[in-house]
Amino acid sequence: MTSIGIYGSLGRMGQAIAAAAPGMSARVAGGADVKDDPLAIAAAADVLIDFSAPQALEAHLAAARAARKPIVIGTTGLLPQHHALIDAAAREIAVLQTGNTSLGIGLLQRLVREAAARLGPDWDIEIVEMHHRNKADAPSGTALMLGNAAAAGMGTTLAEAEVTDRAGTIGPRSSGTIGLASLRGGSVVGDHSVVFATNGERIELIHRADDRAIFARGAVKAALWLAGKPAGRYTMDQVLGE
Numbered sequence: 001m002t003s004i005g006i007y008g009s010l011g012r013m014g015q016a017i018a019a020a021a022p023g024m025s026a027r028v029a030g031g032a033d034v035k036d037d038p039l040a041i042a043a044a045a046d047v048l049i050d051f052s053a054p055q056a057l058e059a060h061l062a063a064a065r066a067a068r069k070p071i072v073i074g075t076t077g078l079l080p081q082h083h084a085l086i087d088a089a090a091r092e093i094a095v096l097q098t099g100n101t102s103l104g105i106g107l108l109q110r111l112v113r114e115a116a117a118r119l120g121p122d123w124d125i126e127i128v129e130m131h132h133r134n135k136a137d138a139p140s141g142t143a144l145m146l147g148n149a150a151a152a153g154m155g156t157t158l159a160e161a162e163v164t165d166r167a168g169t170i171g172p173r174s175s176g177t178i179g180l181a182s183l184r185g186g187s188v189v190g191d192h193s194v195v196f197a198t199n200g201e202r203i204e205l206i207h208r209a210d211d212r213a214i215f216a217r218g219a220v221k222a223a224l225w226l227a228g229k230p231a232g233r234y235t236m237d238q239v240l241g242e
């Protein structure tokens, strides 16, 4: 049975992963949180799952590399320097990084890309996300993934599509941009809406997460899939495609 080591083990997602693993034929070897040595669990587990904080990523990747263990990264709020660290690690070990491990968001990404490609430039694209009051980062990792999917459908990249943070925005909208708006409140597990609007009509594609178990099961599925894979950077789409 594959054994899993959890970084961020005391957090909401760390606990959800520990609860989900036994039902998926995975054994939890243990976890590490902010006060623990990341190397100990890296040595003990077959595969690692990180749902902690961006500032912890460097140490967790270093431990995974030192122990030569694959790692699934679900932590969001990552900056370009974090992606550079992931790319460097992926030359030595298998790494899968994603802002959302749920099945539903995997499908929504495909639908958004297809809609953006078919609808064309007369349709404005706005992405709205809402999460619980304790979420540290904005926009959510998922909103950025959905923005990337829309931009890919438009034949461009998210950076080139000129992302506009709608918070506090007033005045007319520029065409060709993708708007991102973030709401925070209560215990909302994770809602994402992608709105395609043109003159006289609009389409809304919506995903609502009611339970962190959906992310936890996806993370364990990704970890089981990644265990034994050669060095490289893998995607959730590859996991869900099989």
Ligand SMILES: NC(=O)c1ccc[n+]([C@@H]2O[C@H](COP(=O)([O-])OP(=O)(O)OC[C@H]3O[C@@H](n4cnc5c(N)ncnc54)[C@H](O)[C@@H]3O)[C@@H](O)[C@H]2O)c1
Pocket (backbone or CB within 6 Å): 007, 008, 009, 010, 011, 012, 013, 014, 032, 033, 034, 035, 051, 052, 053, 054, 055, 056, 073, 074, 075, 076, 077, 098, 099, 100, 101, 102, 137, 141, 215
């Ligand atoms: N990819 C997904 O599907 C998905 C789903 C939910 C949450 N997330 C992301 O996962 C992360 C964790 O979310 P959460 O709701 O569990 O947050 P949380 O705050 O409940 O848990 C984070 C845990 O990480 C620990 N931590 C912080 N710094 C650390 C360090 N240096 N070393 C080890 N542990 C450290 C904290 O002490 C805490 O226990 C966030 O970035 C969140 O956005 C991703």
Ligand SMILES: O=C(O)C1=N[C@H](C(=O)O)CCC1
Pocket (backbone or CB within 6 Å): 076, 077, 099, 100, 131, 135, 136, 139, 140, 141, 142, 143, 189, 190
């Ligand atoms: O609770 C969180 O934090 C979540 N983070 C991910 C994101 O940033 O998209 C996924 C949804 C829940």
